[in-house]
Amino acid sequence: MELVSQVDVVLDCSDNFATRYALNQACVQLKKPFVSGAATRFDGQVAVFDMRHPHSPCYHCLYPEQPDALETRCAVMGVFAPLVGIIGSIQAAEALKLLMGIGTLLCNRLLITDLLHMELRTVKLNKDPACLICGAPCT
Numbered sequence: 723m724e725l726v727s728q729v730d731v732v733l734d735c736s737d738n739f740a741t742r743y744a745l746n747q748a749c750v751q752l753k754k755p756f757v758s759g760a761a762t763r764f765d766g767q768v769a770v771f772d773m774r775h776p777h778s779p780c781y782h783c784l785y786p787e788q789p790d791a792l793e794t795r796c797a798v799m800g801v802f803a804p805l806v807g808i809i810g811s812i813q814a815a816e817a818l819k820l821l822m823g824i825g826t827l828l829c830n831r832l833l834i835t836d837l838l839h840m841e842l843r844t845v846k847l848n849k850d851p852a853c854l855i856c857g858a859p860c861t
């Protein structure tokens with residue numbers, strides 16, 4: 723909470739759910755934008771959760787905590803080396819655009835990359851009104 727309170731945007735580049743959930747919770751409480759990135763094997767994901775907006779979904783809306791969730795760490799599952807550079811560069815681009823207030827961000831969308839078949843697509847994300855972290859939207 724102390725570190726997140728000192729910044730304008732948070733980028734998650736960790737490889738575990740505990741860190742992601744902790745960063746997400748701090749960003750929700752402090753209303754900070756959260757740029758999430760993940761990479762395993764040939765598959766990557768990026769999303770921007772802009773918690774300055776009350777109707778934004780949070781990371782927990784997308785991935786609710788599961789007690790038996792399978793951790794898919796790069797150290798165990800492996801990762802295609804160029805993928806981490808691509809995902810990290812997309813996160814950096816989103817963070818810079820957010821700070822400059824330009825362009826269209828990956829807010830309310832999840833970018834899914836499949837480098838093995840070189841396919842990129844986005845899916846729409848919705849806020850979970852029953853989310854334990856961000857709760858119901860303000861009206």
Ligand SMILES: [Zn+2]
Nearest residue numbers: 780783853856
């Ligand atoms: Zn949520």
